[in-house]
Amino acid sequence: MRNHSVLRTLSTAILPAIALAGPVFAQSAPTQLVPGQPGGPPAPPAAPAAQRVTPPAVTPVAPVVPLPALSPAQAAWLTDWLGDGAEHGLTASAAKQQAPAGEALVRAALDRARALHVGRVDTGDFLEIWALRPAAYDPLPAFAAAVAADRLPQWAADLTPPYAGYEGLKAGLSNYEKIRDAGGWPKLVAASPPAAVRERLLVEDKNVTATEKLSDAIQRAQRRYGLNPTGQLDARTLAALNVPVADRIAAIMANMERWRWLPRELPVNRVQVNIAAAVLTVFEGDAPVASMRAVTGSPGNETPMLVSSIHSIVLNPPWNVPSSIAKRELWPKGRATLLRQGYKIVGTPQTGERIVQPAGPNSALGQLKFDFDNPFAVYLHDTPLRTKFSSYDRLASHGCVRLEKPIPLAELMMKDDPKFGGQIQATIDTGKTQRVQLPKQVAVYLLYWTAFASGNGAMNFRADPYGWDKLLAGKIEASSRRAATIAIASKGK
Structure with a gap:
């Protein structure tokens, strides 16, 4: 249920160091006598075929885009643009900072472009549970093209997330x-x-x-x-x-940064969960078609931010109790109490024991769960405990997402399946545990919007x-200060 990545984990884009380092020149090697050639020592005998080593293949290096030279008008425009970081939540300070000049101005513009496109905070500074990762991004090629075409305002306008x-x-x-x-x-x-x-x-x-x-x-x-x-x-x-x-x-700044972590196009058919608000919304054709209350992780049992795809639904699921929950909440009750409450203890003390709650009306997972790949062992599921859905404080799970209306959601996802479309409840009523593959996987986003x-x-x-x-x-502000310090240090270089 809890146990704190996204379907695609991509590294954060950084400005390629090679583009800033300049050309590298090789020094000529001194003349040497070559074995087997006139004037040289005798050639050694050839090694047996089994001992010969094939030299490694050389990986081609992508062409380096040089830093473009700016016209005075372009430099003036970039200087003014760099002073407006506060309007995008890149700094809490409303005071404009002095921009550098020359090549340092170009570097500062590329740093700002990267911050607006994929976020100010480097993914290396993310919490592990912030498993939503922005795609890699190199701002230099588009920036160089914009300078060449004298279209910097249009280039800058396309950097930010294209969402209302x-x-x-x-x-x-x-x-x-x-x-x-x-x-x-x-x-x-x-x-x-x-x-x-x-x-x-x-x-x-x-x-x-x-x-x-x-x-x-x-x-x-x-x-x-x-x-x-x-x-x-x-x-x-x-x-x-x-x-x-x-x-x-600070809340607005944080949420703007999270928008920058999202891809520039979201799947038109998807499920989104707002963890903080404990609400699930279904999108079809990029329009919301259904919404329901949810129960998300309590503080200390946080629901992770992530992106994945729902691939199957388990009907009448048993609950394999995670070891952390078993140790903290169930084993202290004693074996006799657990057995009396319907739990099963699987394994032996020698090989290791685990607790399983069989499928049924009292199962913590209710009548069905929605599975998607992630390293936290979280999923969407039904629950027999319905009272929490009437509350305005619904952060009470171990990290998984409990759903107010799971069966209508399952019917919506399975509507095009010839066998299970319209038959979810009837299939559940058989009491049989079975996994049903979705006719088409559905993207799922667990997001934290406050x-x-x-x-x-x-x-x-x-x-x-x-x-x-x-x-x-705080991480955004610290990263912005570091970027400003680097820009000031490089001014005039």
């Missing part, structure tokens, strides 16, 4: 930076007067008016924060309203249950 979700965050970032620069927002308490509450809500919601019911404005805020929309200023609503604006900016813009541009936030937002925002 990214653009919505970019607009939200600009708005929240203005809020920060204006002093942020006041902290509320339970006894804050209605006028103060209304003033605080107005900072983020320009639709708040002096005449509407305060409870209606509170409800809108609660929906934006993923809270139960009671209209009451309860403790959780107060806590959400009192999150500092700097933390909201900030996103709605259609009207309003920013929505979810709690950061794993603490990944602040961690990632």
Whole structure:
């Protein structure tokens, strides 16, 4: 269920060092006498065929793209462009940094291009559980072509993720930076007067008016924060309203970075899980066609970010309890209790024992599970515990994703199968455990979205249950500072 890669794990693109090192010149070797040639010593006898060594094949080297020379106008444009890193969440500072000149300016532009296209944070600095990896990317060829064609603005516009979700965050970032620069927002308490509450809500919601019911404005805020929309200023609503604006900016920065890790084209048919919001959405033809509540990993049992493909569904699955869960939660109950609760103990103390929960109405996996390859042994599955789906706090699993409506999802995936289409529940009712291959594999994305813009541009936030937002925002800021330091050090070289 838990046990913390993506279908494709690709290395982070880096600016090829060979392109910056310049040509390498070989020194002439001194003249030597060659055995077997006139004036040289006798040639040694030929080695037997079995001892002869075939020289290794030489791997052809890709041609090196030279750093292009910039016109004064192009250098001026790049200098201005490099000063706008804050608008893409590459730095929390709104102050523009002085750009280098000459060849160092080109290197800085290539570094920025790579950051916008595949992320500022190097994958070597990822947590292992951030198994979503951006594709390799070398910005130099496209940059050189853009310089030659004098199309730098068009080149820069194509660097960022081509998604409305990214653009919505970019607009939200600009708005929240203005809020920060204006002093942020006041902290509320339970006894804050209605006028103060209304003033605080107005900072983020320009639709708040002096005449509407305060409870209606509170409800809108609660929906934006993923809270139960009671209209009451309860403790959780107060806590959400009192999150500092700097933390909201950090969340937006982190989510913009995660967008940069995604491929430039997503499969039009896919399943996406928002881990932080505990929601699954089904896309067909790149449009959402179904959505359901989910239960995702609790803090300490984090659901990993990853990309894979669902290849099969197991009907009436037994649960092979992971050793970590068995050691922590089940073995302490004692063997007699486990057997009484329907578990089976497989193996011997000498060869090693493991716990299996047979298929049935009490199985932790419910009636079916969706399998996809990943190194964390996580999957999507049914559950007999249904009460959590009515809660607004649904981070409670060991890392797997429990589904509110797994059978309709299975029917949707199997609709074109001549044997199982429309027959999932009937097949489950036989009680037989069987694996059913999907007629066509379905891409699955487990993503961690804690900030996103709605259609009207309003920013929505979810709690950061794993603490990944602040961690990632700090990594972005540190990487940006390192890049700026390198640019300053290389200025004038």
